[in-house]
Each structure stands twice: as C-alpha cells, then as structure tokens.
Amino acid sequence: MDILTEALASMRTGQPASVRTNGRAPWGLRLPPVAGAGFHVVLHGTCWLVPLGDAPHLEPVPLNPGDVVFLRDGRGHILADQPSTPPQVPEAERFEEGSPIGSVTLGGDGPETSLLCGNYHLDQGRPHPLVRQLPELIHLPTRHGRHPELSAAVQLLSTELENPRIGSVGIVPTLIDSLLLYILRAWLDDQPAAVARGWAAALSDAAVAPALSAIHADPSATWTVESLAGRSGLSRAAFARRFSTLVGEPPMAYLTRWRMTTAARLLRETDAPLTAVAARTGYGSEFAFAKAFKREFGVAPGGYRRGTRAA
Incomplete structure (x- = not known):
C-alpha cells in the first residue's frame, strides 16, 4: 500500500489554491497563515522567505x-527580494478566464522573480502522524542530479505557466497536486538511514512497514498485535516496542486511528450507508x-456527514 498517498488523501479537504507571484525589486509580500500547508516554487529569479x-x-x-x-502548518511568512524589504499590500489576485491560477504583480522596476505560491487544503485538526512529524519548514534547494x-x-x-496551450487548464492543477507527493518523497529520500527516526524510518523499516501496509490494505481485518508481529519476524513484545517507537503510538491505537480516519473519509466522500x-x-x-x-470525533457519524x- 502507498501509505504516503493514503495519509495525505485522508487529510485533503479540497483542491489546492495557487497564485502566480511576480515581483520586481524592491518587493515584499506578507502571506497570512492558511488552513492547511503552504508551498512555493521559484520559477525564476531569487528571493527570501522570512518566517513570522x-x-x-x-x-x-x-x-x-x-x-x-x-x-507544514501553513505558517504566516514574508516573501521578499531581501529580508529587510518591508512587505507591500499587493493588488487583488487576478484570474484570467479559464485559468486555474490567479496572479499577483508587485514591486518596483528592478530584477524580477516569479514564483508559484499556494496552499493545500489539509485538515490540521486531525493530522495524520506522518504529516505531524514533518519539519515545520522543508526547503528543497536545486541540486544537479538530486x-x-x-x-x-x-x-x-x-513551461505550462509561461506558455499556456490547449490542455493547460487540466494539466496545471494535476501537476500541483503531484507536487505535494514529490516534495514529501524527496524529503523522505533525503533522510539518512542511519539517523532517520519516526515515520521517515517506519516507512522503510523491515518490521514496521509490513504491519503498516497490512493495516492500510485491510483496516476491517481482525488484526491483533500478535498477527501484525507475525508479519514482522519479531516477537510480540519486540514488535510492539519498535512500532510504538517509530510510529509514535501502539499498534492497536494506530489501527483504531486509521479505521476512524477511513470512516471519516467514507462519510465525507461517499453516500455509503453506515452499515457499509x-x-x-x-x-x-x-x-x-x-x-x-x-468517542473519537465527538459527533455521531450521521451528524458528521451532514456537517x-x-x-
């Protein structure tokens, strides 16, 4: 099972919102916190990100x-040509007819920087522990061959943003969606095996990864610590300790969490009856x-679905 994809899908509450930001020095843009996770891609030029x-x-x-x-948490921050440049109040975002991305232009007449800025709408009220364990800020610099x-x-x-063509309206949102998985995959790949901890280690651990895959593949199965340990090659006690250390909670607690997460997603996204x-x-x-x-959500399933x- 692709646990990373499933973990993110369980938190998604909508499509990403994206804005093309074009700034000419001196320029500065203050971005308020967002209900989800923020992202930026530098298309050309240079700038600074200043956390708030x-x-x-x-x-x-x-x-x-x-x-x-x-x-990770959509923290407020400033983007600017230099850390000392005061942030400006930009023009309202503009959306050209048929475009999935708005645009903002600001600054003076100096060197230009162009970015794709936006946020993924994620439910931060009940974050998956994989996402919760990520650093607050992940910076993936350009490195040849990486x-x-x-x-x-x-x-x-x-390319699509610089030279939109037939099909761009469908291609760009799909690329932005894929970008989230590429970002997190790249960060996970960057964690040295010798020092990786938490979910960065759990996803490749020979004992824990098979148990996680089994839970995600079939949350309805009558899993026990013993049956999950049987997939790991460890004793019940050794498996339980290793799972708790890497995942952050005991096997049965995570099983319940994933069952409830799966149920919430089914209630949000399908019309399946409660018995199903x-x-x-x-x-x-x-x-x-x-x-x-x-007990988990504080509201009955029917009330959750209606809400x-x-x-």
Missing part, C-alpha cells in the same frame, strides 16, 4: 531558481461503529 510568528528557531531562507519550500522527478515537475509547471462504513472499518454492527466514531456536506 513565534518561530525564533526558523531563520530567513534564501531561495534560488527551481527551489521548493513546503510549510530529485529528478521533483525537478521535472517544477520544469513542467514553469462500519463493515469496511472492522466493526460488526452499526451501533458499535457509531459508538467508537462518536461536512453543509460546509
């Missing part, structure tokens, strides 16, 4: 052509499922 808020541990980051930045898929996606985006949702998430009766769901449809 209570984050003294985050330093200004210089960005070069092809660089990609991912902000992350060729990510570099190719950035180049394709740049219960069966697909390992509950023998609608009553048992409803009780577990309310998400009304939002």
Whole structure:
C-alpha cells in the first residue's frame, strides 16, 4: 500500500489554491497563515522567505531558481527580494478566464522573480502522524542530479505557466497536486538511514512497514498485535516496542486511528450507508461503529456527514 498517498488523501479537504507571484525589486509580500500547508516554487529569479510568528528557531531562507519550500502548518511568512524589504499590500489576485491560477504583480522596476505560491487544503485538526512529524519548514534547494522527478515537475509547471496551450487548464492543477507527493518523497529520500527516526524510518523499516501496509490494505481485518508481529519476524513484545517507537503510538491505537480516519473519509466522500462504513472499518454492527466514531470525533457519524456536506 502507498501509505504516503493514503495519509495525505485522508487529510485533503479540497483542491489546492495557487497564485502566480511576480515581483520586481524592491518587493515584499506578507502571506497570512492558511488552513492547511503552504508551498512555493521559484520559477525564476531569487528571493527570501522570512518566517513570522513565534518561530525564533526558523531563520530567513534564501531561495534560488527551481527551489521548493513546503510549510507544514501553513505558517504566516514574508516573501521578499531581501529580508529587510518591508512587505507591500499587493493588488487583488487576478484570474484570467479559464485559468486555474490567479496572479499577483508587485514591486518596483528592478530584477524580477516569479514564483508559484499556494496552499493545500489539509485538515490540521486531525493530522495524520506522518504529516505531524514533518519539519515545520522543508526547503528543497536545486541540486544537479538530486530529485529528478521533483525537478521535472517544477520544469513542467514553469513551461505550462509561461506558455499556456490547449490542455493547460487540466494539466496545471494535476501537476500541483503531484507536487505535494514529490516534495514529501524527496524529503523522505533525503533522510539518512542511519539517523532517520519516526515515520521517515517506519516507512522503510523491515518490521514496521509490513504491519503498516497490512493495516492500510485491510483496516476491517481482525488484526491483533500478535498477527501484525507475525508479519514482522519479531516477537510480540519486540514488535510492539519498535512500532510504538517509530510510529509514535501502539499498534492497536494506530489501527483504531486509521479505521476512524477511513470512516471519516467514507462519510465525507461517499453516500455509503453506515452499515457499509462500519463493515469496511472492522466493526460488526452499526451501533458499535457509531459508538467508537462518536468517542473519537465527538459527533455521531450521521451528524458528521451532514456537517461536512453543509460546509
């Protein structure tokens, strides 16, 4: 099972919002926090990202052509030609007819920088632990030969935005969606095996990864610590310790979490009856499922479904 894809899909609450930002020095753009995760791709030129808020541990980051930045919690920040440039209030975003991306132009008459800026709408109220364990800010600088898929996606985006053609309206949103997976894959690949911890290690761990794949492949199965340990080649106690250390919670706690996450997604995205949702998430009766769901979400499954449809 592709656990990374499933973890992100479980948090998605909408399509990404994207804006093409063109700044000529001196320029500065203050970006407020967003309900999700923020991202920037430097299409050409250079600039700085200056974090805002209570984050003294985050330093200004210089960005070069092809660089990609991912902000896990959609933290507010400034983009500018220099860290000292005061941020401006830009013109309203403009959307040309048929374009999936808005545009903002600001600054003076100096060197130009062009970026693709935006955010992925993710439910941060119940983040998957894989996402929660990511750094607050991921900076993937351009490096020759590193992350060729990510570099190719950035180049394709740049080409479509610079020279839109027939099909661009469909291609650009798909590339932006794919970009999120390329960013996180590149970051995971960058973690040295010798020092990787948490989910960065769990996804490739010979004992834990098969158990995670089994849970994601069939959350309705009657999994036990013993049956999951049997897939790992470890004793029950050794497996439970290793799983808890890497994943951040015991096997049965994660199983319940994933069952409830799967149920919430089915309630949001399908019209499946509650009996079917219960069966697909390992509950023998609608009553048992409803009780577990309310304990986890604070609302009955039917109320949750109505609330998400009304939002």
